[in-house]
């Protein structure tokens with residue numbers, strides 16, 4: 311009986327069959343990598359369960375080409391699949407990304423997704439018109455054959471099979487005008503593909519290879535005679551890339567390994583190849599990705615490095631090897647000092663693992679520092695996606711790791727409109743400047759337009775533009791950097807006035823106290839109204855008193871749990887603006903009108919800060935009322 315594929319699988323398969331994906335050849339690496347995983351599983355089991363008697367030397371992946379039948383078979387002697395597993399593993403795609411396959415018509419987008427998640431078993435349908443999977447689970451006598459010609463379903467029947475493991479039999483498609491499928495039946499082509507994509511596989515990949523050569527002559531005068539010898543050859547080099555000599559691995563090899571292993575269609579930004587021989591021996595190959603995976607900032611994302619013990623995979627994602635703030639790293643770690651039957655609990659306690667983790671952490675930090683120093687462009691790309699994770703790292707755990715991470719921060723700055731580190735900011739500070747100035751907002755452009763920002767930059771002070779809600783919390787955690795504290799240019803601590811200016815302003819505010827008292831009645835949310843000198847052309851701005859800034863209020867109110875924490879808002883009015891005179895006049899004339907003005911000015915200040923105006927209809931009517939006057 312024919313069974314139907316699950317909907318998502320069907321879509322994916324349809325995509326494969328009709329794929330315009332140019333990289334069809336990757337099907338082989340996908341199938342070989344599944345075969346290798348299956349052997350890994352059995353290998354690992356045999357090391358921890360003594361009743362399983364397999365010989366490491368026998369493990370292999372065998373490729374067979376049959377030109378007459380147009381089939382390519384990939385066989386492994388791994389764990390195998392029973393009937394249910396064939397059904398569950400091949401009838402559906404259980405990938406986290408499966409729900410992403412929604413829009414079939416957006417072909418381009420889907421192709422990116424193909425690359426992003428790794429295409430897996432179904433990629434076989436890019437080159438095969440029929441796929442058969444003959445499998446026998448280790449320890450079972452029964453074998454089953456799974457067959458499918460594509461989207462219309464699959465069948466599973468009982469079959470005979472000698473030995474455990476799996477054969478994947480691909481009936482290669484006939485050639486078309488655009489595509490030469492027959493090349494997948496050429497030994498040379500397959501050899502090339504194995505070397506290109508699967509060289510790092512730690513089990514031998516074998517194939518029958520024929521060589522034709524001149525036959526040895528019995529007599530000197532004999533005619534040239536050729537003979538063809540067919541031998542089984544191991545095609546891959548067997549030494550995993552992370553154990554190879556750095557000098558013998560090209561950048562391309564590193565990149566290819568990365569994209570195959572971690573299913574990322576974009577090249578990584580950097581790789582770090584470590585061969586450590588100290589207290590503990592280990593090899594590691596680590597990558598800094600160039601972009602965050604779609605689920606990076608969700609709770610579904612699992613950090614970790616692949617852990618090997620002497621070339622045997624013992625854990626897919628070992629989270630203890632990476633601190634949270636470097637959770638974006640991908641890579642493998644291989645150490646002969648680790649025991650194989652490590653359980654998760656003992657692992658955590660494992661001293662070796664801790665030592666390796668510490669060493670890896672400092673390597674990552676160093677690489678990031680080098681990138682920041684030597685290639686700002688790459689670092690900015692990195693920081694765009696992962697900077698937030700570093701910031702969380704600073705303010706999590708009560709700032710325990712702040713010293714390690716503070717020099718990895720970059721901010722867009724008013725200085726030359728470029729990004730800067732805190733160190734560079736401090737090196738440029740004016741002699742009389744005691745603090746690091748920053749301003750917060752949704753975007754750099756919006757921040758630049760804040761009146762308080764231009765007030766500071768016009769006096770020659772550099773301002774950092776902070777666009778992440780977490781930025782201010784980071785500064786609060788850091789408290790200071792190289793003994794300079796952080797000051798929000800929109801906060802009450804911001805003070806660029808001279809003593810005389812201050813004195814004069816104080817007087818003006820005292821004189822206007824009655825005016826502000828009237829105004830405050832119509833904007834009760836504001837805790838203070840006062841004149842300011844810091845605004846050049848702008849009439850008003852909103853600042854805050856105390857520890858909670860307006861930006862922090864915004865950040866807190868967007869969190870699921872918030873205690874209604876609000877900033878202590880101050881409405882500041884430009885003392886030198888026409889509006890100041892108007893307010894003074896009104897206070898003598900019309901109290902009601904003064905209250906209206908207060909409402910409109912407060913609404914303006916909120917808008918400038920990027921806060922919603924809470925009574926838009928009223929404000930709109932008021933503005934019109936005075937426009938027609």
Ligand code: ADP
Pocket residue numbers: 340344345348386388389390391399400428429430431432476
């Ligand atoms: P993935 O390998 O990413 O999980 P695939 O679509 O490639 O996704 O394969 C689906 C599943 O089928 C695998 O997870 C594995 O359980 C099973 N499988 C595939 N090939 C083999 C094989 N040669 N031997 C045993 N199991 C296999």
